[in-house]
Amino acid sequence: MVSYGGYCGRLLRVDLTTKKISTEVLTDDFIRKYVGCNGFGAAILFKELPARIDPFSPANKVVLATGPLTGTIVPCTPKVGIFTKSPLTGGFMDSYAGGHFGAELKFAGFDGVIIEGVSENPVWLYIHDGQAELRDAGKLWGLSVPETEAAVRAELNNNAVHVASIGPAGERLVRFGCVMVDMSHAAGRGGVGAVLGSKKLKAIVVHGTKYSVPVANVEATKAVADRIYQHISETPALRDGMPKYGTTGALKANQASGILGTRNWQSETFEHASNIDGDACLKELFEKNLACFQCPLRCVHFSRIKEGKYAGTETIGPQYETMYSLGSVCGIADIKAVAKANEYCNAMGMDTISAGVTVAFAMELYERGILTAEDLGGLQLTFGNDDALLAALERIVTRSGVYRTLGEGTKRAAEIFGGETYKYAVHVKGLELAGHSGRGYKGMSLGYATSPRGGSHQDMRHLPERAGQFDRRDPNGKAQLNYDITSTTTIRDTLNYCAMIEDVIGRVGLNERHAELLNTVTGLNFSVQDVQRLADRIWNLERAFNVREGMSRKDDVLPYRFMNEPIPEGPSQGMHCPPEELERMKDELYKLRRWTPEGIPSKELLLDLGLDDVAAELWP
Amino acid sequence: MKLVYDQAKCSGCAVCVSVCSFCRKGYVRPVNESNGRIKFVYVNPTDSYVVVCHQCEDAACAKACLQEAITRHSATGTWMVHVEKCIGCGLCVDACPYGAIYIDAENGKADKCDLCQGEPACVKYCAAQALKLADE
Numbered sequence: 144m145v146s147y148g149g150y151c152g153r154l155l156r157v158d159l160t161t162k163k164i165s166t167e168v169l170t171d172d173f174i175r176k177y178v179g180c181n182g183f184g185a186a187i188l189f190k191e192l193p194a195r196i197d198p199f200s201p202a203n204k205v206v207l208a209t210g211p212l213t214g215t216i217v218p219c220t221p222k223v224g225i226f227t228k229s230p231l232t233g234g235f236m237d238s239y240a241g242g243h244f245g246a247e248l249k250f251a252g253f254d255g256v257i258i259e260g261v262s263e264n265p266v267w268l269y270i271h272d273g274q275a276e277l278r279d280a281g282k283l284w285g286l287s288v289p290e291t292e293a294a295v296r297a298e299l300n301n302n303a304v305h306v307a308s309i310g311p312a313g314e315r316l317v318r319f320g321c322v323m324v325d326m327s328h329a330a331g332r333g334g335v336g337a338v339l340g341s342k343k344l345k346a347i348v349v350h351g352t353k354y355s356v357p358v359a360n361v362e363a364t365k366a367v368a369d370r371i372y373q374h375i376s377e378t379p380a381l382r383d384g385m386p387k388y389g390t391t392g393a394l395k396a397n398q399a400s401g402i403l404g405t406r407n408w409q410s411e412t413f414e415h416a417s418n419i420d421g422d423a424c425l426k427e428l429f430e431k432n433l434a435c436f437q438c439p440l441r442c443v444h445f446s447r448i449k450e451g452k453y454a455g456t457e458t459i460g461p462q463y464e465t466m467y468s469l470g471s472v473c474g475i476a477d478i479k480a481v482a483k484a485n486e487y488c489n490a491m492g493m494d495t496i497s498a499g500v501t502v503a504f505a506m507e508l509y510e511r512g513i514l515t516a517e518d519l520g521g522l523q524l525t526f527g528n529d530d531a532l533l534a535a536l537e538r539i540v541t542r543s544g545v546y547r548t549l550g551e552g553t554k555r556a557a558e559i560f561g562g563e564t565y566k567y568a569v570h571v572k573g574l575e576l577a578g579h580s581g582r583g584y585k586g587m588s589l590g591y592a593t594s595p596r597g598g599s600h601q602d603m604r605h606l607p608e609r610a611g612q613f614d615r616r617d618p619n620g621k622a623q624l625n626y627d628i629t630s631t632t633t634i635r636d637t638l639n640y641c642a643m644i645e646d647v648i649g650r651v652g653l654n655e656r657h658a659e660l661l662n663t664v665t666g667l668n669f670s671v672q673d674v675q676r677l678a679d680r681i682w683n684l685e686r687a688f689n690v691r692e693g694m695s696r697k698d699d700v701l702p703y704r705f706m707n708e709p710i711p712e713g714p715s716q717g718m719h720c721p722p723e724e725l726e727r728m729k730d731e732l733y734k735l736r737r738w739t740p741e742g743i744p745s746k747e748l749l750l751d752l753g754l755d756d757v758a759a760e761l762w763p
Numbered sequence: 764m765k766l767v768y769d770q771a772k773c774s775g776c777a778v779c780v781s782v783c784s785f786c787r788k789g790y791v792r793p794v795n796e797s798n799g800r801i802k803f804v805y806v807n808p809t810d811s812y813v814v815v816c817h818q819c820e821d822a823a824c825a826k827a828c829l830q831e832a833i834t835r836h837s838a839t840g841t842w843m844v845h846v847e848k849c850i851g852c853g854l855c856v857d858a859c860p861y862g863a864i865y866i867d868a869e870n871g872k873a874d875k876c877d878l879c880q881g882e883p884a885c886v887k888y889c890a891a892q893a894l895k896l897a898d899e
């Protein structure tokens with residue numbers, strides 16, 4: 144039994160090759176050192192994965208983990224983290240999904256699941272009340288995500304289960320195949336679904352009726368939760384803005400600042416932005432508010448299209464990232480087309496960000512005459528052509544012709560196409576960029592370049608710069624800002640609360656509230672310094688994972704366009720991040736982080752953080 | 764007084780069940796457990812709903828109870844279980860048309876919503892205002 148609150152105390156280990164299922168007890172030492180979710184994921188993957196394996200080989204593993212707050216009354220803490228070696232980046236990947244799965248996994252008696260090996264035939268995993276079994280998924284293989292959920296519910300004769308599944312994209316190893324939770328919440332980034340596809344694991348289904356999550360201090364936990372509820376109820380942007388718009392408001396804000404990725408980032412203002420913004424969603428799409436487990440913000444929207452070309456479309460979303468990736472970045476000016484593409488990607492289990500940015504890449508190659516309509520199987524893949532966008536997405540999933548290459552992601556596709564195509568591939572380390580400008584915010588420029596995940600907006604965060612709290616045009620001080628913000632996002636992913644309440648706990652730098660949240664639930668009694676050390680330990684572990692794969696300073700770069708082509712027009716005209724400037728910011732950051740000039744965590748740092756094993760591997 | 768529930772407003776967050784359980788027991792009850800003062804029923808992401816006690820005028824639970832353990836509270840008008848009289852036979856559970864009363868796994872006695880003595884936690888924390896307290 145673990146002595147801390149917030150845990151069931153057990154991990155499930157499933158070997159798909161041997162079909163052996165076992166449980167492992169979490170130890171107090173492991174909890175004190177890594178605390179939860181991404182801490183657990185990083186520690187397990189670093190320890191158990193050999194270096195330089197193929198992400199699709201049986202040697203890769205997929206770890207699912209929850210944080211200590213999940214399954215308690217602390218609001219906005221529903222998530223499950225999914226960890227693996229990414230088939231897009233070849234590095235450490237953590238991807239998170241909301242819904243009810245995370246809490247249900249704990250109610251079923253487990254803090255996490257380690258999946259290893261590869262099954263000969265398709266299987267699905269059923270976890271219920273402290274037990275687990277593998278079932279035949281022969282009949283599920285090839286089904287869409289909603290069909291898969293319906294099929295497992297029918298087989299179990301139980302609607303109450305929660306499902307994390309992959310669609311045909313993951314099965315067919317589209318490198319940005321994702322895992323969908325409860326049909327609508329994506330552990331989207333980095334191809335975690337493709338790795339499950341390579342293992343022939345179609346779905347993980349959880350049902351819990353027995354276990355509950357103890358907390359160290361019941362009264363204090365209620366007080367902490369009450370303060371968050373109160374903060375939400377006193378903050379109009381959270382109380383009214385979230386249910387009304389969810390994240391869709393960002394589109395208008397980014398358009399106003401001239402930092403909305405448009406036509407594969409050739410531009411950062413979109414003349415049709417008002418056709419695909421939050422108000423367009425309210426008018427054309429949104430029908431009902433939905434929410435993750437234990438979340439009062441209900442930022443999720445059920446959308447239905449009643450008339451016109453896309454009548455019959457029913458989807459959950461779109462949210463901001465998708466309006467960018469299947470909207471402005473592809474030049475699409477019809478929010479209903481965005482919703483249709485969103486519905487399709489969700490059903491097929493495909494990350495909307497990577498999918499949209501990849502199609503935008505192909506659109507630019509087509510418009511430049513590098514790919515012809517013949518290459519593209521007859522599609523006139525012009526920006527703004529919604530029919531072509533949908534057809535391209537379908538062909539990526541069926542993996543036909545040149546679309547097989549596109550399903551490898553922009554980085555590999557550019558390598559295969561050769562020539563100058565790399566100049567139009569908008570990714571970092573292979574992960575297609577999210578919808579927050581890499582050249583309109585200096586902090587984000589450095590953040591994208593150095594995130595362990597690559598082009599993810601979830602490590603460095605744009606909001607303090609967007610809100611004008613920091614000068615987005617000034618490179619000075621951005622190393623410190625990066626350190627402070629990534630420390631809080633690391634703890635966010637460890638305790639596992641939602642990014643939407645980052646501001647309530649604190650966005651720039653760790654503070655008493657982070658420590659309090661951790662301590663009241665777990666009883667760990669960490670000081671703010673201890674929490675900082677925890678953040679440093681996990682961040683450096685993720686970095687060390689990538690270093691072991693061969694990554695270093697040379698990989699901390701931005702897409703060619705962001706370093707070489709200034710924003711051509713609009714309010715941010717002229718902004719970009721030239722290589723010299725990026726290198727200067729990196730120097731500062733590496734120094735601050737006690738990394739070598741090559742971007743390798745120093746031996747002294749690793750030893751200070753108690754990562755002796757890691758130090759031994761990196762500094763033999 | 765009674766709870767009124769509006770599924771059209773409900774977001775399916777299960778906050779109501781969680782706070783109900785936590786306020787009374789200090790932990791969040793697994794939301795799919797078939798017993799609880801208020802129940803969360805997951806159908807799919809768009810159609811989940813909660814089950815509440817209707818505080819029926821003509822309460823089937825009270826009528827079914829041979830021990831006369833379920834009576835109306837004078838101030839709030841809620842039907843309440845007198846644990847000292849309850850023998851845990853479950854006749855009330857069978858009688859309630861809504862599945863709103865259950866046998867508590869910890870003490871083996873019937874248990875049901877008592878409207879938190881007039882200030883229901885579920886109503887307070889339901890940000891969507893899908894749960895409301897109505898007089899009558």
Ligand code: SF4
Nearest residue numbers: 773774776777779889
């Ligand atoms: S708290 Fe309100 S919105 Fe959430 S499940 Fe309960 S009734 Fe529905």
Ligand code: SF4
Nearest residue numbers: 816817819823824859
């Ligand atoms: S427990 Fe059932 S029968 Fe009794 S008052 Fe409530 S809803 Fe009516």
Ligand code: SF4
Nearest residue numbers: 783801876878883885
């Ligand atoms: S009124 Fe109180 S006891 Fe009844 S369901 Fe709501 S929180 Fe629970």
